[in-house]
Amino acid sequence: xxxxxxxxxxxxxxxxxxxxxxxxxxxxxxxxxxxxxxxxxxxxxxxxxxxxxxxxxxxxxxxxxxxxxxxxxxxxxxxxxxxxxxxxxxxxxxxxxxxxxxxxxxxxxxxxxxxxxxxxxxxxxxxxxxxxxxxxxxxxxxxxxxxxxxxxxxxxxxxxxxxxxxxxxxxxxxxxxxxxxxxxxxxxxxxxxxxxxxxxxxxxxxxxxxxxxxxxxxxxxxxxxxxxxxxxxxxx
Numbered sequence: 410x411x412x413x414x415x416x417x418x419x420x421x422x423x424x425x426x427x428x429x430x431x432x433x434x435x436x437x438x439x440x441x442x443x444x445x446x447x448x449x450x451x452x453x454x455x456x457x458x459x460x461x462x463x464x465x466x467x468x469x470x471x472x473x474x475x476x477x478x479x480x481x482x483x484x485x486x487x488x489x490x491x492x493x494x495x496x497x498x499x500x501x502x503x504x505x506x507x508x509x510x511x512x513x514x515x516x517x518x519x520x521x522x523x524x525x526x527x528x529x530x531x532x533x534x535x536x537x538x539x540x541x542x543x544x545x546x547x548x549x550x551x552x553x554x555x556x557x558x559x560x561x562x563x564x565x566x567x568x569x570x571x572x573x574x575x576x577x578x579x580x581x582x583x584x585x586x587x588x589x590x591x592x593x594x595x596x597x598x599x600x601x602x603x604x605x606x607x608x609x610x611x612x613x614x615x616x617x618x619x620x621x622x623x624x625x626x627x628x629x630x631x632x633x634x635x636x637x638x639x640x641x642x643x644x645x
Contacts, residue, residue: 488636527578527595527628534580534626540637549610555644556616563612566605567627568638569598575629579608585623588613590638598629610640618644 450454497643539545546567553561569575577598578592598606610625620643627636 486612519552525576527580530576530578530630532578532580532628532630534578534582534628536584536624536626537583537635537637540624546636548641549613549638550641550643552643552645553612553614555614555616557614561612561614561642563610563640565608565610565638567598567608568605569601569603571598571600571629571632571634573600574598575632575634577599577627577629578605579625579627582624582626585625586615586621588615589623589625590619591625594633612642614644620644 410641426566465552514590547565549563549565551561551563575598576595578595580594581591592611596606608625612623616619620641623642624639625638627638629635
């Protein structure tokens with residue numbers, strides 16, 4: 410019995426003992442073509458600095474720009490690659506673009522804005538729907554002798570209502586009898602809030618007493634706007 414207990418005890422102790430067998434050693438050999446010390450012997454020049462950057466491209470062998478021994482001035486390329494140096498040369502008179510005198514002013518020509526005629530603009534002087542219903546933008550009355558040889562002049566003002574400058578055309582509707590005229594007949598009206606436009610209405614007597622009615626139409630075709638002014642002349 411004692412021998413059996415001793416054998417079991419020795420067997421259990423052997424189960425927990427470390428393995429005494431030696432481990433195999435693995436040796437890794439590097440590829441002889443792999444170099445790990447390239448450039449390790451480089452040193453900067455004494456007393457100066459040498460760039461180690463590599464350009465993104467290389468010039469052709471016959472291109473002088475590829476010769477790094479050429480001296481480059483500090484102002485070379487300062488204007489960039491967008492042609493600003495050419496623009497500077499042009500502005501300083503070093504380059505002739507071929508348009509000299511294009512903006513010279515002709516002293517025999519009076520400058521200013523000129524709009525097309527009413528006919529060319531396709532404008533028709535007609536009563537609007539509101540005017541036919543008796544609703545006008547302005548109504549003025551003029552009294553004058555029927556036998557007078559002196560025309561009667563009346564000035565009216567029209568305030569601008571458009572957001573921008575607009576061409577206007579002034580004329581009389583077909584319902585207007587002879588003897589009515591207006592000046593100016595065309596021009597440009599200020600934008601909203603600007604100076605009002607002035608129109609001079611001239612009426613001539615025809616030698617007959619009674620009432621004559623004229624309808625002045627001021628048309629702004631580009632903005633589809635029209636001012637209709639009723640002018641009543643009482644001849645006595």
